[in-house]
Structures are given as structure tokens and as C-alpha cells.
Amino acid sequence: MLTIIKPKKTFNWNDFREIWQYKELLYFLTWRDIKVRYKQTAIGILWALFQPFMTMVVFTIFFGGFAKMPSDGIPYPIFVYSGLLFWQFFSASLTDVSNCLISNKGIITKVYFPRIILPISSTVTKFVDFFIASTILVGMMIYYQYTPNLIGLLIIPLLLLITFMASVGGGLFLASINVKYRDVRYVLPFFISMMMFITPVIYPASIVGKYSWLLALNPMTGVIKASRAALLGNAPINWELLAISGIACLILLLVGFYFFKKTERYFADIV
Amino acid sequence: MKPIISAKNISKKYNITHEQGGYIAMRDVLTNIAKKPFAFLKKKVGKITGRTTNEVFWALKDINFEVQKGEAIGIIGANGAGKSTLLKILTGITPPTTGEIKMHGKVASLLEVGTGFHSELTGRENIFLNGAILGMTKKEIADKFDAIVEFSGVRKFIDTPVKRYSSGMLVRLGFSVAAHMEPDILLVDEVLAVGDAEFQKKCLGKMDEVTTKGGRTILFVSHNLIAVQKLCKRCILLEEGKIKMIGETKEIISKYLEKNTNTKEINNLGADKDKEIAFTKVWVTNDNEEIIDNINVNEKFKIWLKFDVNKDINTAEISIFLKNLAGVNITFTNLSDSFNKKFLTLKKGHYTTSTLINENFLIPDDYLVGISAHIRGVRNIDLHDNIMRFTIIENGSTMAPYRSMANQLSCVFSNAKWEICPTK
Numbered sequence: 001m002l003t004i005i006k007p008k009k010t011f012n013w014n015d016f017r018e019i020w021q022y023k024e025l026l027y028f029l030t031w032r033d034i035k036v037r038y039k040q041t042a043i044g045i046l047w048a049l050f051q052p053f054m055t056m057v058v059f060t061i062f063f064g065g066f067a068k069m070p071s072d073g074i075p076y077p078i079f080v081y082s083g084l085l086f087w088q089f090f091s092a093s094l095t096d097v098s099n100c101l102i103s104n105k106g107i108i109t110k111v112y113f114p115r116i117i118l119p120i121s122s123t124v125t126k127f128v129d130f131f132i133a134s135t136i137l138v139g140m141m142i143y144y145q146y147t148p149n150l151i152g153l154l155i156i157p158l159l160l161l162i163t164f165m166a167s168v169g170g171g172l173f174l175a176s177i178n179v180k181y182r183d184v185r186y187v188l189p190f191f192i193s194m195m196m197f198i199t200p201v202i203y204p205a206s207i208v209g210k211y212s213w214l215l216a217l218n219p220m221t222g223v224i225k226a227s228r229a230a231l232l233g234n235a236p237i238n239w240e241l242l243a244i245s246g247i248a249c250l251i252l253l254l255v256g257f258y259f260f261k262k263t264e265r266y267f268a269d270i271v
Numbered sequence: 272m273k274p275i276i277s278a279k280n281i282s283k284k285y286n287i288t289h290e291q292g293g294y295i296a297m298r299d300v301l302t303n304i305a306k307k308p309f310a311f312l313k314k315k316v317g318k319i320t321g322r323t324t325n326e327v328f329w330a331l332k333d334i335n336f337e338v339q340k341g342e343a344i345g346i347i348g349a350n351g352a353g354k355s356t357l358l359k360i361l362t363g364i365t366p367p368t369t370g371e372i373k374m375h376g377k378v379a380s381l382l383e384v385g386t387g388f389h390s391e392l393t394g395r396e397n398i399f400l401n402g403a404i405l406g407m408t409k410k411e412i413a414d415k416f417d418a419i420v421e422f423s424g425v426r427k428f429i430d431t432p433v434k435r436y437s438s439g440m441l442v443r444l445g446f447s448v449a450a451h452m453e454p455d456i457l458l459v460d461e462v463l464a465v466g467d468a469e470f471q472k473k474c475l476g477k478m479d480e481v482t483t484k485g486g487r488t489i490l491f492v493s494h495n496l497i498a499v500q501k502l503c504k505r506c507i508l509l510e511e512g513k514i515k516m517i518g519e520t521k522e523i524i525s526k527y528l529e530k531n532t533n534t535k536e537i538n539n540l541g542a543d544k545d546k547e548i549a550f551t552k553v554w555v556t557n558d559n560e561e562i563i564d565n566i567n568v569n570e571k572f573k574i575w576l577k578f579d580v581n582k583d584i585n586t587a588e589i590s591i592f593l594k595n596l597a598g599v600n601i602t603f604t605n606l607s608d609s610f611n612k613k614f615l616t617l618k619k620g621h622y623t624t625s626t627l628i629n630e631n632f633l634i635p636d637d638y639l640v641g642i643s644a645h646i647r648g649v650r651n652i653d654l655h656d657n658i659m660r661f662t663i664i665e666n667g668s669t670m671a672p673y674r675s676m677a678n679q680l681s682c683v684f685s686n687a688k689w690e691i692c693p694t695k
Contacts, residue, residue, distance in 0.1 A: 001455075003374040008366040028403035036391050107387045111380065111404055112363035181297035268364045269285070 008265045015261075018114045025113055029121040034128055048132040052088055056081045056136075063202050072204045072234045078140045082231055083201035083224045085137055086159065089130045090167050090220055091192045096122040097171025098188055101179050105271050115264050116257075119175060123168055130160070141231065152230030155237065159223045159230075162242075162249050166219045169252035172260040179263070179271050200224055219245040219252070273375070274337035275456060275488050276361075281334040281370035283356055283512075284327050330356040331512045334370070340455075343478075343489040345499035345520060347527055348509035354492045357509070358382065361458050361490065376455025376488075379406055383460070385445025390434035394425060394444055397433055401448045415451045422477075423447035450477045456488045457481065461495075478502060496524050496598030525596040528639055528657055537659050547584045548617070548644035548652045552577035555640075555661050558627075564661045568635050568668045572661075575625045576642060578653075585616040587652065591626055592641045593633070594657065601633065601682045614647060631686065635665035636678040 019026075038045045056077055063069040064076030071079040100118040101108065108115065141148070178184045199220045200207075208215060215221045222238070222245025229237040304311045331353045338344050348354050359365045361372060362380035387404040388397050398419055402412040412419075420426050423444045425436070433441060459478070479502060481487050493499050499506065499520060506523040508515040516523055540550045557563050558571045566572045574591055589606040604626055607615050640659040644652040665671055673680055 001375070001377055003363075003372075003378050005360065005363055005367065005372040005374075006370065007368060024409055025403050025406075027409075028400050032389060032392065032396075032400055035396065036389055039391050107404055109364065110382045110386045111406075113404075177297070181300065183296040183298050187297075265366050268359065 011258075011261055015114060015116070019116060019120075022113050022117055026117045026121055026124075029117065030124045033121065033125040037125070045132065048129045049136060052081070052084055052133045053136055055084055055088075059084070059202055069203050070207060072206065072228075074228070074232050074234050075144055078137075078144050078146070078232065079204075079228070080202055081137055081140060082228050083199075085130065085133055086163055086224055086227055087196060087199060087201045087220065088133070089126055089160075090163050090223075091196070092129065093123045093126040093164070093167035094171050094174070094192060095188060096126065097168055098174035098178055099185055100171075101175050101267060101271060102182075102185070108271055109268050115267060116260065119168055119172055119260075122171075123164060126167075127160075137231075146232055148231045149233065151237070152233070155226060155230045158242075158246075159227050162219065162223050162246050165246075165249035165253040166223075169249060169254070169256035172253075172256035176260050176263040179267055195220075216241055216244060219249045221245070272339060275340040275342075275376060276336075276338040276372065276374050276490070278334055278336050278361075278372045279370055281331055281357070281360060281367045281372060282329060283331040283353075283360060283365070284329055284368040286327055329512055331360070331367070334514055336507060336514065336517060338488055338490065340488055341486045342505060343491060343503045345503035345506040345523075346490065346492045346509060347494075347496065347499060347506055347523065348515075351511075352509040353512040354509055355460065356512075358458055358460055358490070358492050374456055377406075377453075378456045378458065379452045379454035380458040381405070381449045381452075381460065382458075383445075384442050384449065388433055388441065388445065391432055393432055394420075394429040394436070397444065398448055401445065402452075405449060405452055406454075407452060411453075419447045419451050422450060446474055450474070450481075453485075454487065456490070458490045460492050496528075500524060500597060521597070524598055525637075528594070528596050528598060529660065540655060540658075542579060543653070544581055546644075546653050547582045548578055548580050548587060548589075550576060550578045550642055550644065550653055550655060551621075553640065553642060553655075553659050555659070556625075565664050566661060567664050567666045568633075568670075569630045569666060571627060571630050573625045573627050574640060575623065577621070577623045578644065579621055580617045580619050583618050586614045586646050586649075587617055588614050588645055588647050589624060590643045590645070592643070594639045594641065595678060595682065596637050596639070597678075599682065601638070631668065631684050633663050633683055634670050634678060634681055635663045635668065636682075637662050 038047065043050060059080045060077045064071065064080065069076065097119040100122045101115070104118050107113075108118075174184060174188065195218070196202075198215065199218055200215060201224060205215050205221060205225055222241045225235075226237050226242050229235050334353075334357060346354050346357060356365075358380075359382075360367045361374075362378075362382065364382075385397075385401060387401055389400065392400065398416065399409070399412050403409070420429055423440075423446075425440050425444055428436065428440065433444070436444070457478075478489060478491075481489065489502065491499060491502055503520050505518065506520040507517050508523050508527050516526060537553045538551070540552065542549045542551045552575075554562055554575050555564060555566070556573050556575060557566065558573070560573070563572070576589065576591070578589070580587075590603060592603040593601045595601055606624060606626075607613065609626075638661055639657045640661070641654075641656045642658060643654045645654070646652065669684070670681070
């Protein structure tokens with residue numbers, strides 16, 4: 001085995017092979033995050049169910065009940081939950097990926113490994129949360145007697161992929177600047193909660209009327225609309241919108257990845 | 272034979288930013304741009320056209336060396352000489368600015384004991400996590416798990432979260448994992464600075480075993496010259512980012528200690544006005560107060576210190592310590608001891624003090640003087656290590672017959688009384 005150390009280029013195809021070599025570390029970091037997360041809370045793994053469920057209940061009472069928010073003829077609880085599920089996956093991954101370099105400072109400055117493993121492991125952890133939380137959706141679909149069509153089920157992985165690209169793409173970019181500018185992480189939660197209101201999570205996109213194309217600029221719009229269309233069948237899937245979201249997220253991922261690789265070599269020096 | 276590590280022209284450049292300490296805030300950057308858009312533009316344009324250049328600092332410059340298989344090589348040097356930077360480059364944590372290093376075989380690094388330990392996880396879980404971070408596979412860790420636990424001596428608490436461990440236990444656990452890595456090349460930083468003396472010895476022993484029996488290569492960075500001497504046959508001496516010397520450890524260490532240690536009289540100690548106590552002068556005299564640097568073994572001599580007290584202080588202590596050129600501490604003496612006190616009360620002003628060292632106490636050898644003003648167990652006020660050097664000359668002591676090897680046999684004359692009587 002020969003190791004060669006020399007000045008780093010921004011990009012190298014070997015980097016992908018290296019990620020594969022470090023797959024066990026990726027596994028252990030993910031395992032650590034999941035383990036620690038559920039060790040620190042009293043109710044353990046139930047927390048992953050409790051949190052989205054309570055959010056759904058509160059939103060249903062206030063937005064669905066008091067504010068009488070329209071929901072395209074779907075019962076409000078299941079309407080808002082289907083949106084929340086993807087939204088929480090997106091916002092939690094984005095937050096975690098943005099902070100992953102700083103929260104793992106201790107190992108970045110002491111050991112070498114491909115840094116890209118950290119954001120990947122952060123997202124994988126959120127995938128686990130997503131699957132746990134989605135059991136509630138399954139329960140609600142049974143309760144409200146919704147049967148998803150076959151395309152609906154097949155499209156879920158695609159929606160997850162788009163969400164993944166959006167959160168990791170944005171997260172990689174934010175993680176890189178977070179290392180240098182430490183105030184970024186204080187702005188981020190505010191920014192994310194603002195974003196939820198320009199995403200049709202608690203309201204249907206149709207509410208905005210003829211300006212709904214504006215919402216389409218937000219890639220999560222396409223994902224959430226498509227998930228409702230597929231699972232609840234309230235409207236046909238808007239493939240065009242989904243394609244725009246997909247391409248936008250892919251570009252975001254590539255830009256984020258490029259930026260991350262470009263700044264990667266300085267992480268250990270400035271983190 | 273082909274070297275296992277070969278480094279060619281390694282340099283590392285840092286850009287110096289004149290930020291007022293701490294981290295840069297995006298807010299400040301943005302407000303600066305908004306306030307002075309033209310100044311910002313000018314700076315950017317200047318950077319692009321190459322008219323203004325950043326202030327740069329070369330932490331390492333043109334480092335070349337080779338290490339053979341099975342060798343343990345030490346890297347020593349003063350603070351800021353570039354030891355840690357070199358190690359960080361070798362481990363790949365930060366890339367070099369120029370140059371290339373080739374390493375044949377599996378490389379593992381140990382810059383810290385217990386890297387990545389998570390306080391919420393149990394000892395067992397942390398062994399796996401830490402092992403993976405150090406580059407071991409899951410199978411490897413599982414195979415060696417029992418040996419790791421055995422070596423660490425914390426078997427009883429293996430399923431307890433490590434937040435309940437004492438710091439000693441944590442270090443032991445961390446080192447045990449590290450000690451069971453099986454790399455061809457091991458890069459080790461100052462990790463032995465932690466842990467109790469007993470455990471340090473165990474670690475050194477383990478590392479020694481790794482090189483001699485396992486045929487592994489170790490690159491060892493340390494301030495602990497005794498450890499370096501024990502472990503490494505060869506050493507690299509770094510000075511201001513450059514290699515000053517490569518050679519036999521013994522030779523390098525004495526060169527390193529000799530450097531900057533003048534003889535006879537030292538005047539330029541800085542006399543820092545911000546410190547409560549600041550040394551201004553050190554010198555050595557014979558009993559008649561004539562300045563000398565060579566002392567006969569059967570002569571008394573005095574070490575003198577001059578210092579300023581810049582602020583009244585009532586818990587101070589002034590100490591002198593002596594080392595030989597191998598870096599072994601020989602003796603340590605406190606000013607307050609002569610007054611049967613725990614510490615000294617000193618009013619603002621200038622002071623001169625001297626300590627008388629008896630004849631036939633130090634064996635003939637070269638010695639380095641260190642001086643310290645401190646508050647016992649709290650902090651150093653003014654510390655100068657290896658500040659001056661003097662020689663004790665052999666002129667017919669009881670050690671004379673052993674001559675050249677005298678300093679390997681003893682550090683001081685014990686003046687112990689023997690008795691003998693015939694027995695049946």
C-alpha cells in the first residue's frame with residue numbers, strides 16, 4: 001500500500017474510491033449519531049415519532065381548526081403531516097449538514113479521513129428519522145382510508161433523492177462557510193423557519209393563485225406537492241414541476257459539492 | 272534498502288490574517304463591504320492583479336528526510352519549530368503547500384488519545400467508534416476487543432458511559448485502542464504527556480515492543496526528551512520550520528539543549544514589565560564570587576539570580592533546576608526552603624539571590640540551568656528553561672576511575688556511608 005501526500009487539487013476521481021474505503025467509518029459515525037440521539041432523550045426512539053406527531057397536532061388545531069386553512073379537500077391532519085414529513089427531513093438534514101464540520105471539530109483536527117463522510121453520515125441519520133416518522137403517515141392513511149397508487153409508492157424514493165440533493169447541496173455550501181464565519185449557524189435556524197412559510201407545508205400551493213409559479217422556485221415545493229399527489233391522490237402529479245425541482249436540486253448539489261471540495265483542504269487549519 | 276517514508280521538499284505556507292483574535296463573523300465582513308465598498312473592491316482588484324500580497328508565514332520550509340523500515344525516529348524542536356505542522360502533513364490532516372511524501376504501507380496516526388470519544392456512549396461502544404476513527408475495521412476491533420479491554424484495565428466499567436470515567440481511565444482506554452492498531456507506520460504526537468507515570472511507562476514499553484518485535488516504523492514527536500531517547504535511535508531537529516540536523520538521538524538532543532545556552536553570564540532575559548516577577552540576570556561564581564563556567568568537582572559554587580518584582584506578591588517561589596545534556600532533571604531547589612517557609616512575600620523592587628551548591632555533589636559533566644518564578648501549584652510567572660550552561664570538571668573525585676562513563680552511572684555523588692564487617 002502506497003500513500004502519497006502532496007498539495008491537494010480541488011477534485012480528483014480517486015476521492016470517490018476513497019469514500020468507499022472509509023465506508024466503515026461512515027457506518028460508525030452514523031451509528032454514533034443515532035445512538036447518542038436516542039440515548040439522550042428519556043423516551044428514546046419514540047422521540048422520532050413524538051416530535052412530528054405533536055407538530056402535526058398543533059398545526060391541525062391552529063391552522064386547520066381555528067384558521068380554517070384550505071387543504072384541497074383532504075383532511076387537514078394527513079395533509080399537513082405529509083408535508084411535514086418531507087419538510088422535517090429537509091430542514092433537519094440541512095441544519096445538521098451545515099454544522100457537521102464544527103460539531104466534529106475534534107476528529108477533523110486529529111485524524112485524516114475524507115471530510116465528505118461527515119455530511120453524508122448526518123443525512124443518513126435523518127433518513128432513519130424519516131422512516132420512523134413515516135410509520136405515523138401509514139397509520140393515518142389507514143385511518144382515513146387512502147390507498148396510494150403504485151406510481152405513488154414508486155415515486156417516494158425519487159422524492160427522497162431530490163430532498164437529499166437539496167439539503168446536502170445547500171448544507172455543503174453552508175458547512176464550508178460555517179467553518180470560516182461562525183455567525184452563520186446562528187442565522188440558519190431563523191432562515192430555515194422562514195423557509196417553511198414559503199413552502200406549501202401548512203397550506204396548499206393553490207392558495208397563492210396565479211403566483212404559485214413563484215413557489216416553484218423553492219425546490220421543496222415540487223417535492224411536497226408531488227408527495228401529496230402520489231399518496232393522497234388530490235391532484236395529478238405535476239411532472240414538469242418535479243423535473244424543475246429535480247434539476248434545480250442537482251445543480252445545487254453540484255455547486256455545494258464543488259464549494260466543499262474547494263475549501264476542504266483548509267478545514268483542519270481554521271475549524 | 273528502499274525507505275519506507277520519503278519526504279521531498281515539504282513546505283507549508285500560512286496566510287496571516289490580522290483579525291482581532293477569534294473567529295471571523297460574516298456580519299463584520301458584510302458590514303465592512305457595505306461601509307467601504309470601494310476599499311473592498313480595491314483590495315480585491317489588488318489581490319487579483321497581484322499588486323497587494325498577503326502576509327505569509329512558512330511554517331515549514333524544504334523538509335527532506337527518509338525513514339527506513341523498522342526505525343523509530345524522533346522529531347524534536349522548540350515550540351513553533353514546526354513539529355506539529357509536519358506531523359499534520361504526514362497524517363494528511365492538512366496538505367503541504369509544496370513537495371511530496373511517499374509512504375509504503377498502512378499508516379496510522381495518534382495525535383491524541385481517545386479521539387472522537389463520545390461521553391454518552393459506553394466504554395465498549397467507544398472502543399469501536401475510536402477504533403474506526405483510527406482506521407481499524409470492525410472485524411479487527413472485534414477480534415482484538417478482549418486484548419484492548421485487558422490492556423486498559425477498565426473491564427469492570429466497560430458498559431458504563433464514559434462520562435462517568437475518571438480522566439485516567441479515559442486515557443487508558445484511549446491508549447489501549449491505539450496500542451492495538453497494527454499499522455506499518457505509526458505517527459505519534461505528544462500523547463504521552465497525559466496519564467500517570469506508571470501508565471506512561473507501560474505505553475513506552477508497548478511502543479518499543481511495536482518497533483523492535485513488530486518491525487514497525489514509528490515517527491515520534493515529543494517534548495519529552497527522555498522518552499525520545501528511550502524510543503528513538505535517530506532524531507530530526509527542527510528549527511524555525513527547517514531541518515537543523517538529522518542524526519543520532521544522543522547527539523541531536525545535546526545539540527538541541529546546547530543551543531542558546533551561553534556560559535558564564537546571561538543578561539538578556541527580557542525583564543518583562545507585565546510579569547509580577549521578571550528575571551534579569553543569571554550567572555555562576557565560585558565561592559569567592561568570581562564569575563566562572565568551569566567548576567572543579569571538589570569546589571563549592573554559587574548560582575546567582577537577579578530579578579525585578581514589579582508588583583507586591585506574597586505567594587511567590589523562586590526555583591533553580593539543573594539538567595544534564597541528556598535532558599534528565601538532576602536537582603531542583605527552592606528559595607523559600609532555606610527560610611523554612613512555604614512561599615515568599617516580596618515587595619516591589621530589585622533583588623539578587625544566590626544558592627550555594629556543595630562540593631562533591633554533582634558528578635563531572637555538563638549542566639544546564641533552568642530558573643523559574645512561580646506560584647506553587649498554580650502558575651508560572653517567569654520561566655526560563657535551559658538558560659545557561661556550566662561544566663563540573665573532574666580533578667580526582669571518586670568517580671574519576673570511571674571517567675567517560677561516569678554520567679551514565681550516576682548523576683550525583685551520594686556520599687553514602689558504607690560499613691563492612693567479616694561474616695562467617
